[in-house]
Amino acid sequence: MQKILDLISEEMKQAFEAAGYDPELGKATLSNRPDLCEYQCNGAMAGAKKYRKAPLAIAQEVAENLQNSETFSQVDAVAPGFLNMKVKESFVRDYLRDMSGADKFGFQTPESKKIIIDYGGPNVAKPLHVGHLRSGIIGESIKRICRYAGHDVIGDIHLGDWGLQMGLIITELHKRQPDLIYFDDSYEGEYPKEAPFTISELEEIYPTASAKSKEDDSYKADAMDATYKLQSGVRGYRALWDHIIAVSVADLKKNYANLNVEFDLWKGESDVHDIIPGMVEEMKKGGYAYESDGALVVDVKEETDTKEVPPCMILKSDGASLYNTTDLATIMDRMENFHPDRLIYLTDKRQDLYFEQVFRCARKTKLVNEDTELVHIGFGTMNGKDGKPFKTREGGVMRLENLIREINEEMIRKIRDNAQTKGYEIDVEQARETAKIVGLAAIKYGDLSNQASKDYIFDLDRFTSFEGDTGPYILYTIVRIKSILAKFEEQGGKLTDIVIQEAVNDPEKSLMLELTKYNAMMEMVCEEIAPHKICAYIYDLANVFNRFYHETKILTETDNDRKAGWIALLKLTKEILETCIELLGFSAPDRM
Ligand code: ARG
DSSP states (O other): OOOHHHHHHHHHHHHHHHTTSOGGGGOEEEOSOTTTOSEEEOHHHHHHHHHTSOHHHHHHHHHHHTTTOSSEEEEEEETTTEEEEEEOHHHHHHHHHHHHHSGGGGOOOOOOOEEEEEOOOOBTTSOOBHHHHHHHHHHHHHHHHHHHTTOEEEEEOOBBOSSHHHHHHHHHHHHHOTTOGGGOTTOOSOOOSSOSSOHHHHHHHHHHHHHHHHHOHHHHHHHHHHHHHHHTTOHHHHHHHHHHHHHHHHHHHHHHHHTTOOOSBOOBGGGGGGGHHHHHHHHHHTTOEEEETTEEEEOOOOTTOSSOOOOEEEEOTTSOBOHHHHHHHHHHHHHHHHOOSEEEEEEEGGGHHHHHHHHHHHHHTTSSOTTOEEEEEEEOOEEOTTSSBOBOTTSSBOBHHHHHHHHHHHHHHHHHHHHHHHTOOOOHHHHHHHHHHHHHHHHHHHHHTSOTTSOEEOOHHHHTOSSSSSHHHHHHHHHHHHHHHHHHHHTTOOTTSOOOOOOOSHHHHHHHHHHHTHHHHHHHHHHHTOTHHHHHHHHHHHHHHHHHHHHOOOTTOSOHHHHHHHHHHHHHHHHHHHHHHHHHTOOOOSOO
16 A cells, blocks of 8 residues: 555645646655644745745645645645645545555565574573573564565574583583593493483583683683584583583573564574584685684775774684684575575674674675675663663672563552552452563563664663553553453444544544554664664554543444444554554553
8 A cells, every 4th residue: 555645745746746846846744743734745945946936835836736635624835835734534534444454554565585583692501681682572573573574584593502601511510520421431322311400500500610710721721622522523522512402492492482582493603513614715715814813814894994893703723713703604504595685683782893894704705695685783781770781689690580570570560450440350360461461561662662772771660560651551552442342342333344434533533644654654664674663653553542542432422333433443553553562572461
């Protein structure tokens, strides 16, 4: 479907042309004076110079041509030369009827592309903490948005499963349990199926080992040696590594499932280990990689750089590969196996320069095609109320599970308070279930409503509030509509034979006009990969809906057509809100 602003602009363009002016002057925009009009056009101001005529005179001629328009109920030429328009109720009604019947409410999807989204990026054996929250939440939403836009999308978690942390864990295990069969070089039999540790032990082992390695050089040397042995395929080490991965991944799956985050691929840095030597060889042969202080590097600086962009290091002087190396090899692997048109990465924005280097290196060494799009979305930090990175009350790193627990507890409290004020009973189990759904919305909306690159403050009380720009407020609005629709059906109404009517009051028209913006909003969201614009839209939509709701007695309306028209409007509002929250990665309960 055409966007409503395009339809309006077209009508304006014809009017400019009919008056003898350049039709391009007819571009319309939303009004920035909603008290005066709904749309406006500033073309007469722009045309004044070209036609050597007073802008007001031009505006008046154009307005004259629109007096009998099917689209406008009012077109005013006002000093010094603005055109202020209001659209007819019938025009809006017809537009919304078309939207209700159209696929994706008339949102026209762009040309379909193959996209890989690299998000989540947790490191195996390290506890999942709030730092990984943003990557998971934003990445999941972007994946859903891209899919909705008709692209062929693969989400890959890209586990950090190959670095020094693995060697550290193995070293610590060795110190604690030197008799483990995995450390017996002469052992040739099969290794046990059961891991010699649990996830809680694993999560304790890593920080312990990491702390020791910082204080003790020989411990660190052991860990590096263990990493080397693992990477060169020593059997016992590989078997231990398999256990670490299995135990960690099971835990990660549980955590991400709680967040409604789902990956298509569970690949990791380790998956490209075998293709690194070949890639490095090619980079040398192509004359791109050269030795510098013993290390192998590729220059990636460009003439237009205003800041220093250091070379991309491919191998360290001891021949070991780095984070860079696995990322480049992963790009090569993805290109060969999936032929993506676009690769999107989500990490903390502190990795901005890193990805700039990797992308330049990938282009220079021809790992990607000339038109492959490489996109890094660097997000800001989630801060506490003190403006510093979010911590537990004790000052430690907050584990994701605990954060979710805190939110859910607060949500249960608010849900029960709300039930009490409204005077209905809610049992504990039901409150708990609802709190899980609403709590997730609170976290995700709290995050996604900020532009990704910005830092934001995690505010438990605000995020879980039923009022204001929050997830629970949006859900509350949806639940309210659901309940009206259910009552309408209880009264014998049918949701299948209702149709949107002309607006009869201002709040209703505002709601209708807000709904007409859907496809333009969605187009922008997809173009800019900007989930926060969905949040801004549904917040506005929920606000205009609630204003309409408070001023209209819907279910007691005696004019049946009018009532059915309102119900149709509510149904469309609900469907749009539900589509939007689905794209943000959460859902609404039936009651709250
Ligand atoms: N594991 C990394 C970290 O915790 C994030 C991985 C991001 N993805 C990538 N392809 N580099 O910093």
